[in-house]
Amino acid sequence: MRGTGLLVARLVRVLLVEDSEADAFLVRELLSETGGAFEFQWVRTLGEARAVAASSVDVVLLDLGLPDADGITALQELRLALPGVAVLVLTGLADEDRGVDAVAAGAQDYLVKGQVDGRLLARSIRYAVERRRAESELRRLYAAELQAQENARLERGLLPQPQVTDERLRVLSRYRPGGDAVLGGDFFDVVETADGELHLLVGDVCGHGPDEAALGVALRIAWRALVLSGLDADRLLPVLEDVLVRERRSEEVFATLCMAVVDAPRTSMMLYLAGHPAPLSLGPEPQQLPDDLAGPPLGVLPGVAWGRRSVELGERWRLLLFSDGLVEGRAGDDRLGVEGLLEIARDCPHYGDTAALADHLIGRARELHGEPLPDDVAVLAVERR
Numbered sequence: 332m333r334g335t336g337l338l339v340a341r342l343v344r345v346l347l348v349e350d351s352e353a354d355a356f357l358v359r360e361l362l363s364e365t366g367g368a369f370e371f372q373w374v375r376t377l378g379e380a381r382a383v384a385a386s387s388v389d390v391v392l393l394d395l396g397l398p399d400a401d402g403i404t405a406l407q408e409l410r411l412a413l414p415g416v417a418v419l420v421l422t423g424l425a426d427e428d429r430g431v432d433a434v435a436a437g438a439q440d441y442l443v444k445g446q447v448d449g450r451l452l453a454r455s456i457r458y459a460v461e462r463r464r465a466e467s468e469l470r471r472l473y474a475a476e477l478q479a480q481e482n483a484r485l486e487r488g489l490l491p492q493p494q495v496t497d498e499r500l501r502v503l504s505r506y507r508p509g510g511d512a513v514l515g516g517d518f519f520d521v522v523e524t525a526d527g528e529l530h531l532l533v534g535d536v537c538g539h540g541p542d543e544a545a546l547g548v549a550l551r552i553a554w555r556a557l558v559l560s561g562l563d564a565d566r567l568l569p570v571l572e573d574v575l576v577r578e579r580r581s582e583e584v585f586a587t588l589c590m591a592v593v594d595a596p597r598t599s600m601m602l603y604l605a606g607h608p609a610p611l612s613l614g615p616e617p618q619q620l621p622d623d624l625a626g627p628p629l630g631v632l633p634g635v636a637w638g639r640r641s642v643e644l645g646e647r648w649r650l651l652l653f654s655d656g657l658v659e660g661r662a663g664d665d666r667l668g669v670e671g672l673l674e675i676a677r678d679c680p681h682y683g684d685t686a687a688l689a690d691h692l693i694g695r696a697r698e699l700h701g702e703p704l705p706d707d708v709a710v711l712a713v714e715r716r
Contacts, residue, residue: 341368342368342369342370343367343368343369343370343389343390343456343457343460344369344370344372344387344388344389344390345362345369345370345371345372345388345389345390345391345392345456346372346373346374346380346383346388346390346391346392346413346416347359347371347372347373347374347391347392348374348375348376348377348379348380348391348392348393348394348397348409349373349375349392349394349421350375350376350394350396350397350398351394354394354421354444355373358371358373358392358452359371359373361447361448361449361452361453362449362452362453364449365449365450365452365453367453369453369456372388375397375398376397376398376399376400377397377399377400377405377408377409377412378399380409380412380413381408381412383413385412385413385414385415385416388413388416389416389417389460390416390417390418390419390439390456390459390460390463391409391413391416391417391418391419392419392421392442392456393405393406393409393418393419393420393421393438394421395420395421395422395426395429395430395433396423396426402429402432403429403432403433403436406418406420406433406436406437406438407436407437410437415463415467416463417439417459417460417462417463417464418437418438418439418459418463419438419439419440419441419442419455419456419459420433420434420438420440420441420442421441421442421443421444422441422442422443422444423443423444423445427441427443430442430443439458439459439462439463440455440458440459440462442455490504490506490518490519491519491520491521491551491555493520493521493522494521494522494523494555495521495522495523495529496523497523497529497597499597499715499716500523500529500597500713500714500715500716501685501713501714501716502521502711502712502713503685503686503689503711503712504519504709504710504711504712505689505690505693505708505709505710506519506707506708506709506710507656507693507704507707507708508539508707509539509656509703509704509705509706509707509708515539515540515543515544515547515656515706515707516535516536516537516538516539516540516543516544516546516547516586516707517533517534517535517536517547517654517656517707517708517709518532518533518534518535518536518547518548518550518551518709519532519533519534519551519652519709519711520532520551520554520555521711521713522555522558522559524558524559524561526595527594527595528592528593528594528595529592529593529597529600529713530558530564530590530591530592530593531589531590531591531592531593531650531652531711531713532551532554532588532589532590532591532711533588533589533607533652533653533654533709533711534547534550534551534554534586534587534588534589534607534654535547535586535587535588535607535654535655535656535707535709536550536584536585536586537583537584537585537586538584539706539707542580543584546575546578546579546584546586547586549574549578550571550574550575550578550586553570553571553574554567554571554590557570557571564590564592564601564603564639565639567590567603568588568590568603568605568626568629568637569636569637571588571629572629572630572633575629575630576630576633579630582630584630585606585628585629585630585631586605586628586629586630587605587606587607587628587629587654587655588603588604588605588606588607588628588629589602589603589604589605589607589608589609589610589652590602590603590604590605591603591610591642591650591652593644597644597715598643598644598645598646599641599642599643599644600641600642600644601639601640601641601642602620602621602639602640602641602642603637603638603639604622604624604625604626604637605625605626605627605628605629605637606625606626606627606628606629606631607625607628607654607655608622608653608655608658608669609621609622609625610650610651610652610653611650611651611653611672611673611676612648612649612650613649613650613651613676613682613685613688613712613714614648614649616677617673617676617677617682618673619669619673620640620642621640621642623640624638624639624640626638644715646715647715647716648714648715649685649712649713649714649715650712650713650714651685651688651689651692651710651711651712652710652711652712652713653672653692653708653709653710653711654706654707654708654709654710655706656704656705656706656707656708656709657672657692657693657696657704657708657710658671658672658696659704659705659706660696660697660699660700660704660705660706661699661700661701662699662700663699667696667699667700671699672692672696675691675692675695675696676688676692679691679692685712685714686712688712689710689712692710693708693710696708
């Protein structure tokens with residue numbers, strides 16, 4: 332046969348699984364005559380094919396009549412042994428129906444022995460490789476879409492709609508997963524109860540990813556249910572810790588919380604801290620509220636009692652609750668810390684605009700760190716106008 336002059340852009344690694352030496356010789360000759368860039372391996376049995384690394388093969392030419400496997404069984408076992416590799420089935424003229432069955436069972440195509448020239452073989456190999464690559468990409472995209480849908484459901488659980496009817500209150504929030512993550516373990520919530528109290532929450536489950544996000548959702552929903560059920564605020568943290576201990580996958584998992592209960596007149600509040608930074612009070616001069624009564628994170632010392640601190644707010648006030656991801660980034664050689672955050676707030680040209688201030692704090696912290704912040708960031712701002 333004359334060479335076809337057909338060239339394949341990149342090297343294609345071909346594995347022939349064929350017990351006939353004559354057929355193997357013919358395939359080798361057909362490939363060599365095409366002028367294409369093929370790397371050829373030949374094994375006689377399925378057992379020998381299993382010993383070949385999947386990373387060293389782009390396409391398998393498979394005879395359906397092997398000594399140690401036959402028909403569709405051979406194809407199924409090969410696909411298990413070499414996942415992700417394209418498969419072209421070789422059949423005899425009398426077995427063409429088995430080739431059709433093989434395609435239905437997952438082969439990319441089939442060829443009939445004796446009816447193949449070099450050009451058809453090279454083209455079929457190239458198409459099989461591209462078809463397999465397209466199938467893998469479609470599966471990847473489908474899996475990514477399912478993951479995105481699941482992430483969206485988790486995100487809706489992490490980022491609720493504030494339940495506030497008081498028109499004098501303004502609530503805004505910001506959320507940024509840490510690093511390259513899609514979701515993190517930070518969560519927040521705002522609920523105004525029938526007696527007029529305003530309940531605020533920001534929490535952080537250690538770690539990143541769907542598992543931590545799912546646990547954060549569980550804690551947030553449990554907190555909202557407990558608040559709406561009228562459970563005394565002093566009992567909330569112990570019950571939430573019980574939820575965390577029952578739901579976590581490892582004893583090493585813990586969560587920090589900042590919880591505040593603003594009274595009905597909106598002039599004072601009770602502050603509860605479980606291993607979490609205290610909120611900022613955004614008065615004429617930003618300052619952090621006292622954190623001397625902070626207790627340990629949930630899940631670290633089960634059974635511990637958390638204290639609370641009364642905070643006077645006055646008639647007009649602004650509070651900014653945040654997770655520690657906002658202050659754990661770098662600022663030069665040191666960690667930003669709360670003092671660095673307060674300095675950013677003081678220098679903000681739009682300090683009086685709560686939304687602009689929240690965006691400025693996150694943006695400036697990221698800018699100082701020099702790359703995406705390593706931990707998740709949740710910011711919850713509430714102001715009484």
